[in-house]
Amino acid sequence: MSGADLAAALLAEHFEVREGELRIGGVAVSELAQRFGTPLFAYDAAVMRRSYRRLREALQGFAAIHYSVKANPAVPVIALFLEEGAGVEIASIGEYRRARAAGARPEKILFAGPGKRKAELEEAIAGGVGEIHVESFEEITRLEAIGAALGKTLAVALRVNPVAAVQGGAMRMGGKPSAFGFDEESLDDVLAALAACPHLDLVGLHLFAGTQVLDAGVLLAQWGHGLALAREVSQRIGRQLSTVDLGGGLGIPYFQGDAALDLTAIAAGVPALARTVPTGTRVVVEPGRYLAGPAGVYVMAVNAIKRSRGQTFIVTDGGMHHHLAASGNLGQVIKRDYPILAPTRIGDPAAPPVSVVGPLCTPLDTLGRSVALPAVEVDALIAVLQSGAYGPTASPGGFLSHPAPAELLVEGGVPTVLGD
Ligand SMILES: Cc1ncc(COP(=O)(O)O)c(C=O)c1O
Incomplete structure (x- = not known):
C-alpha cells in the first residue's frame, strides 16, 4: 500500500469527505482553519x-480499558473516554490532576512511571488513587514510609520488565x-522487599512490553x-491478585505498508486467555x-513553495515543534512519512x-519526504x-518560539477549544 493509499484508506475508515473536502466532527476543515487559524490539531470525538x-x-469478557493519558492529555479527551466507561x-501528578479535573474517580486511576517523586505520591494518595505501580526499591521504601505516616495500607x-520469552516465534x-x-529475574528480591512492608498490599501486576504493536499474534x-x-506471583505470595495490567502498545498504521491491527484476531484469541484468569482477578489494558491517534488531524497552511536542485519543498506554517513524531524524530529508527494529504483537494x-x-x-523539520499531493x-x-x-505534548513546542497550535475537539458540528 502506498502512502497515498494509506491516507485514502484512513479517510474512508474514519472520516467524512464532502465534495473533495475532509470534515472533522461534522465541520469542513477549511472552516476550522478559517475560524481558528493554522496550524491546528483537530480531534474528531466520534x-x-x-x-x-x-x-x-x-x-469483551476479558479485559477492561484504561486510557493512557500521556497519548493526549487534554481534559475533554480524558472526559470523553471516561464517559465511554474507561479508567485511566x-x-x-500533572496527569493525575488532569484525570481528576476530567472527572475520574480515584479507583479508576492507575499510577505508573519509573520516577515518581515523594510529593507526587503523597498528593495522589491524599486525593485518592486506585493502584500505584511500584517500579523501584526506592519507591517501595517511599510508599511504605507514606503509608506508615498515614497509618494506612496502600494498594500497590x-x-x-518481562524476560525475552519466545512464544509463537514472534515475541x-x-x-x-x-x-x-523490575526485571522478572529479580522477582524473589522484590517480593521479599514488599512482604517486609506492613503498609503495602500487593494487589496487582503490571507489564508493558512495548508500543506500536500491529501484530495481533504478538499482542496475544x-x-x-x-x-x-x-x-x-500469585502462587508465590499465596493469594490471588486483584488486577493484572497487560499494558498498552496497540498500534495504528502510520506508514506505507503498515497493516492495521486485526481486532477480529484479537477477539478470536481472548476467550482462551480469559479462561486462564482466576475469578476475581480483573484484567486491564x-x-x-490506539484510542486517540486515528481521530487527530494536524492542519497546516502552505507558506512557500521552493524548488531546489530538482526537488520541490512545500514550506508550511506547522512542523516538528508541534508534531515531533510526524517528523520522525520521536524515537523512530527509520524516518518514514505519516499519511499526508491536501484536505480540500481530495481526489x-x-x-x-x-x-x-x-x-x-x-x-530535522521535515514532515514528508516524498508526498503525492x-x-x-x-x-x-x-x-x-x-x-x-503524541502530538503537541510530545513535541518541542518552545523550539524557535513559534506560537502553540490551536487544539480542538470537534463533535456533532461543534468545536471545543482545548486549553489548560
Ligand atoms: C506504562 C505505559 N502504559 C501505556 C502506554 C501507552 O502506550 P500506547 O500509546 O502505545 O498504547 C505507555 C506508553 O509509553 C506506557 O509507558
Whole structure:
C-alpha cells in the first residue's frame, strides 16, 4: 500500500469527505482553519468513541480499558473516554490532576512511571488513587514510609520488565535492560522487599512490553505471558491478585505498508486467555495511541513553495515543534512519512512527489519526504492524519518560539477549544 493509499484508506475508515473536502466532527476543515487559524490539531470525538467501542467489543469478557493519558492529555479527551466507561493510566501528578479535573474517580486511576517523586505520591494518595505501580526499591521504601505516616495500607501493583520469552516465534517483549519496572529475574528480591512492608498490599501486576504493536499474534502472546507471570506471583505470595495490567502498545498504521491491527484476531484469541484468569482477578489494558491517534488531524497552511536542485519543498506554517513524531524524530529508527494529504483537494490527481517541511531552521523539520499531493498553491491546506496521540505534548513546542497550535475537539458540528 502506498502512502497515498494509506491516507485514502484512513479517510474512508474514519472520516467524512464532502465534495473533495475532509470534515472533522461534522465541520469542513477549511472552516476550522478559517475560524481558528493554522496550524491546528483537530480531534474528531466520534472517531475516538468508535475506536474505544471497537476495542471494548473485541476485549469483551476479558479485559477492561484504561486510557493512557500521556497519548493526549487534554481534559475533554480524558472526559470523553471516561464517559465511554474507561479508567485511566497516568504517569505524573500533572496527569493525575488532569484525570481528576476530567472527572475520574480515584479507583479508576492507575499510577505508573519509573520516577515518581515523594510529593507526587503523597498528593495522589491524599486525593485518592486506585493502584500505584511500584517500579523501584526506592519507591517501595517511599510508599511504605507514606503509608506508615498515614497509618494506612496502600494498594500497590508490581511493574515487571518481562524476560525475552519466545512464544509463537514472534515475541517482541522486554528482556532488555530497562528503567521500567523490575526485571522478572529479580522477582524473589522484590517480593521479599514488599512482604517486609506492613503498609503495602500487593494487589496487582503490571507489564508493558512495548508500543506500536500491529501484530495481533504478538499482542496475544505478550498477554498470555503476562497472565502466566501473574499466576506465578500469585502462587508465590499465596493469594490471588486483584488486577493484572497487560499494558498498552496497540498500534495504528502510520506508514506505507503498515497493516492495521486485526481486532477480529484479537477477539478470536481472548476467550482462551480469559479462561486462564482466576475469578476475581480483573484484567486491564491501557492503550493510548490506539484510542486517540486515528481521530487527530494536524492542519497546516502552505507558506512557500521552493524548488531546489530538482526537488520541490512545500514550506508550511506547522512542523516538528508541534508534531515531533510526524517528523520522525520521536524515537523512530527509520524516518518514514505519516499519511499526508491536501484536505480540500481530495481526489484531485497527484503532481510529482514533494517534500513537506516546516518553518524551523533545521533539516530535522521535515514532515514528508516524498508526498503525492495535487499541485498546491500558497495558503492551500495540508493535513497530517493519525495525529491524535503524541502530538503537541510530545513535541518541542518552545523550539524557535513559534506560537502553540490551536487544539480542538470537534463533535456533532461543534468545536471545543482545548486549553489548560
Ligand atoms: C506504562 C505505559 N502504559 C501505556 C502506554 C501507552 O502506550 P500506547 O500509546 O502505545 O498504547 C505507555 C506508553 O509509553 C506506557 O509507558
